[in-house]
Amino acid sequence: MDIQHYKDSWIQPKVEKAKEYFNQLFEDVREQSFVNTLTTDLEAWKQSHIRPSLLRKSRKDTNYQPYLKWLKYTGKLDEYLDRSISYIYMRDLGYSLADHGIQAKINRATNFVKNYVIDTSNHEPFRLSTLYRWAQKEGIESTFFWLIQKLKLVSKQLPEAMDKENAQRKLLKIIAGVLLQELDQLDEQSSADLRRNRLDQAVRLGYSYGLTYPFIDDLLDANILSKKEEEQFSSWIRTTLAKEKVAELKNWEGENGDLVRFVYKELKEAFEYIRMIQANLDEHHFFELSYLFFHAQELDRDKDIDHPNYTNDELYLPIILKSACSRMIVRSLIGMKDNETNQQRMFFYGIYNQLADDLADINQDQKSGAVSSYTYYLKYYQQRSDLVNPFELYWTVIYHLIHRVYDSDQKTCEIILNRAINGLKRLKIRMGEKAYTELMKILTQRMPEFNRFIQHLVQKADNVDFFDKLLRDHFVQNLRNQKQAKTDFFQTIKDIRNQINQLLPIKEGNGARESISHAANYSIEGAGKRLRPIVTWLMGVQVYHFQPSSIIPLIRSLEYMHTASLIFDDLPSQDNASYRRGRETLHEKYNTAIAELTGLFLTQKAYEEQASLNSFDPSTVLQLIQYSAQKTAEMCRGQAIDLAAKGKELTIEELNDMCFYKTGIGFEASLVMPSILAKASEEERSSLKKIAYHAGIAFQIKDDLLDVEGDLQLLGKPVGNDQQNNSSTFVTILGMDGAKKEMWNHYCEAVETIDRLPYETNFLRQLLDFFVNREY
Template sequence: MSSTSVTVDPAEPIDPIERRAKEAYRRAERRAAEYLEELIASVRGKTYAAALTEDFRMWKKKHVRPWPARLLRGGGSPDNRDYDRYLHWMETAGKLDDYLERSVSYLYMRDLGRALNDPDTQRRVRHTAAGLKRSLLSGGDPQEGMPTDGFDTAALYRWGQQEGIEDAVIWMIAKMKRVSENIPEGLSAEHAQRKLLKIIAGVVLHTREEMDERTPKAERSRRLDEAVRLGYSYGLTYPFVDDLLDSTLLTDEEKERYSDLIRGALLSGAVPKWDEWNHAFESDGGRNLDLIRYIHSELGEAFLYIKSRQADGLGSLFFEQAYVFFEAQDTDRRKVLAHDGYDSRQLYVPVILKSSGSRLIARSVGQEGEDGGFERRTFFYGIYNQLADDFADLFDDLEAGAVTPYTYYWKHRGQRPDLQSPFEMYWGVIAYLIRDVYDGDAYTREVLLDRAINGLKRARQRLGIPRYEELMNVLAAGMPELNAVIQNMVRRAEDVEFFDKLLRDRMLTEMKRDREDRERFRTLLSEVRAEIDASLPIPSDSNVPHVGDSLIDAANYSLAGSGKRLRPVLAHLVATEGYGLEAAKLRPLLKSLEYLHTASLIFDDLPSQDDADTRRGRQTLHTRYDGATAELSGLLLIQQGVREQSRLQGFKAETVLELMHYSAHKAEELCMGQALDLKSRGRKLTLERLNEICFYKTGVAFEACLIMPAMLANAPQDQLKLLEKFAYHAGIAFQIRDDLLDAEGEALLLGKPAGQDAANGSSTFVTVLGLGGAKRAMWDHYCDAADAVRELPESLRFLKHLLDYLVQRER
């Protein structure tokens, strides 16, 4: 038995669940070893090469044009990195249907273990591809399947609405945000999010495929809701088990203890107590303690959720397969690249087990039934994907010192002539799948060879032709005739692209750009806020020294609180980032916005209105001084705001006057909003009235911060209308988040007592709609505001980050 075996000390007592799990691993290991022996025999005997040469002879009829046809076909396709243009070109060229059906067919093979010659599978593929096409070309209409472009939060939520699982999607968005925030330095947050979303989509797809049009809507929603939560719970292991154990963040000793904790949970069904985890990581001096505490909490919650959904408890197929998968991963992870004695079983058996295991678990996590061959096809198929991925990552893995069949062959081939080239093994797997697993089905051959040639085309483009050919000279040295055929296809074949690769590239690019833009946005927020803070204090130059200076001191006290300065910061960004106005010319406008906003807060806090004791983390003005001082300070700030607007220089006088007129009108509306709010105290409000009050109290201010700088920039009317739409929905979303924080938040974070709205008898979105309804309403407005952003010029797209901040802030 190879070193991959799990051995049991016969003298050591073992419970039935643990015995069953370890027996499952041994069975899987024997099966993988038998599969490996067949592959090696095929490769050594070169029988696979003759079969594939014939396959390529038939395959190339569809993919390789005679040279006169290539000469006359005209211009090529646009760069596929231009996502939207590329897809519309595919449609114009009549290629999109085939492209999407090929792509969906591949996903049905890989993720669902389907046989492509099955009539039901063919029908489902066509239906899914048609729905995907409608979504791609519709310009933002709701998607028919779960979107996997996770940077588009609005698309995810709208899909949830369509399926009646908004609460699950809201839950997932919040969870994904927390995961992203807790990805440690050295690991890629984009890759973690992509993997996690991919796993969730996979579990959802399995669940969806178990239903049809006869499934009652309520049952469909229940099962998809559960699938989202199960997918997240299972997918969480990728960033916080696999990636963490593959990283250098933990010491070898910590990795050993961490693996033991995970293994123990799988075998016992119990999450180890925090004390056990704390002890396992105390040797690092607490360096990773906050991260590990979060992981313990999140993984523990996920584990218990999955366990609660397994009909047979720890005896379920999920836990059996999860143990096999984890042991294969752990065995593979322990290998050392410098070790020169690994045999083929040690190199390939864990790879076969882990590559098939991830898809087997994705199906079993939701307890879907067997579909007559799924498990067999998936078991044999997995290594096809794994070897393709390992080929693509060869040089990165070498740099990281990771052991894969490719890195091990690359390092030791000179001293180990017995080693089989993993590139030959890859083609041996393809030949085995075509004939022994999929019974020579022509369309399956089409999809498998399309995928293989596409992978080599991408490598050739990524590495450059000289390095690619150098790589082929090493890896394909034992298969010269077949390799000549393959490389001819790589150079000449067309129409082998796959949508999931396009989406993956776009998703990673967009996520990276989104993160960079978000970080830049936050940096700008901080920088602009600091500039505004420094400019706000009103100088004490009163003509009535004692009283005047005292009043100015009171106004400055209110201005000096820990305010977010969101309104002037937003106006600054719209003006400078959105319309290219000079920052220096805007200072009077920014100061006026904060003066007017602070004045409104002073009046709101008075005993005659909200009667608040705390604002911006400290005493309200009337409790620090007295009611009269607060009222007069508020009036003083209003006049200071008007004065600052009159100081705007470098703009047409009529534009400034129009702006001041607009500002006064918005101030009137704010007063009306507060009056509406006061009159509504103690009354049960309708949602319509609540929206009205919210817009006049909050949305009007957001609108002013967008419209006033746009007015100075002479923006066209259509943009002003879109900005007004954004402000309306963003303002209400902001207020709903405020209400949620008041109901659920902590006073220390909020800067004011939590539960104040309830104490005042105020109707809020939470009291009217409940917590769940308020969250759904917030995301409804989020989506409508996001629609407006998509129609605005690129320079104003930063408003998306503002929107994310408004609905995901913690204070």
């Protein structure tokens, strides 16, 4: 028997099982068996969810942290989290809520979520610093670095025609789902080594499987590939899953070859990792489920909305199969051996989620011409009386789950009905009342009384929302906000840099005596990042509300001082660098003497500019100049330490001090000097100095990392200088992985200090993100 026949033979019993399930549901739909029973259930349910309007406590603002704080204030938080976690345990893990052991797990998970996302922090719980602190606590920092790099790569390569936000959301959701499954198997008795190994594996498995969503499902749905390319790509996936071995992708025909080859490389790596883990588990169930899932997806994907003759089996059997497999695959991925009852529950539950998702996406699916149970019914229900009404099927599945699968358990009934009413409330808001009412009128023609009742509940019910929905909305919005904030930040940086570049050139006269001015301008005009004067500009204008013109001398002075430090740093007697800012260093362009004199010249020009800050009171300007002189002296000490350290192995403390003197002080000056002009408190200045200390070291560590793995074209200077000069760096002392840990730890310290500032400084967070994620 060949492999293909073997797989098809394995699929057929699953198809028969799905058909048996659908026939049972079909009979209930035909008889409308669900109406009377669910009406009774909902009558009981409404007693605790419909209150007189004067007593109802509602809140339209569902912003993440404010909403959770409001729930805590009103005493609803524990109930909200309990039903949310309980729903996940039913849907994703196939557990019964009547099981006391499962209820104990739900309680522990609820407390964990409550402590992690609410009680321990008033800040974003899923940003990089928070996630790194969790990884640090679990000892999986290396896994964090790996994942960040992979996610950056995926985001960079996703075609513009795809919905990047939802692709990233789905990928991260799968990773979180696999982590949830793994954490469910660990307990307080698990050793630190076991937790570390299992969590590392869970993240990598989650990513490896989750990658199939953007790079298979979304890619095939996005109309990027031609029809011929889709056929080639689908054939490759099917062959790979059938043989449980990555098939070669030869002789690609089509214009998307570069994209497909990249996708192939990443999927191959992911697939081989999964296969390695599966081999250790001696388990083939994952590949069988994946093959079935892909087979069902293909059947669904190949449908055409203009084809009027699909049977109910053709419409619904693929839905049952793919929705059941999507949950069961994750369990099989980590080698979970569920009992038959758990597998049955997950098999029956899947279609509920698919029908709920199809209803939620009805507008989008209609606009794109996609075939879903709802879009197909709405197009053909008037011509075809045989079509199953998906909304009636939706309520039939709810009835089946509550009373046949979960044996009429009261808590299960409560949670599933909460979910159903919440889904309709969200749909009504999304569609608008008029369109929603018209849709419900069509979908409930055979059950108008039941519709009136559920719409009353949709209108009046309070407190039926779920954490995962809040999290989803928050996450998608957060991705959009981050993308926009990043775009705005870099545009702001670009605009300010352009303005600063216009301010920096030093006026030149004629004759040989102006060679120093000419040399100074040569150094200034290089492709500098201008980060220090940009930070000063943002602090001065955005935080302290100075007029930009009033701080121009300070802007110039910071860049002159910084450029002078680079000139000295590059000299043959020091780092002996050949390139800086994408061009020859000054001593290479002219000679060492001119370079030394130019560095001194720019230092004096910096003080001259500071003395020109005539919009501020003289005593404040004098204090600023004194501070500037102190920091210049400290930078010189730092460079001396650096020179003395060549060929010596420094301790991490010595390296931290040296890097702060060399790099951190410049950032400190850019933050603190505007605060001196603003007469800020000592406490505020102390916080700014702490931010600069950690940010400066993080920046320097990234430089050390780029010196090993960076790109000359992006960096504007050769890589490998540190090794060539026998310099002690974070990489030479700690290794690549240790250096990254140190960098992220300083990053977190800086972010956590920014959080305590008395004003909003989003640009500082963006700047820190740039420091640790930059490629130049």
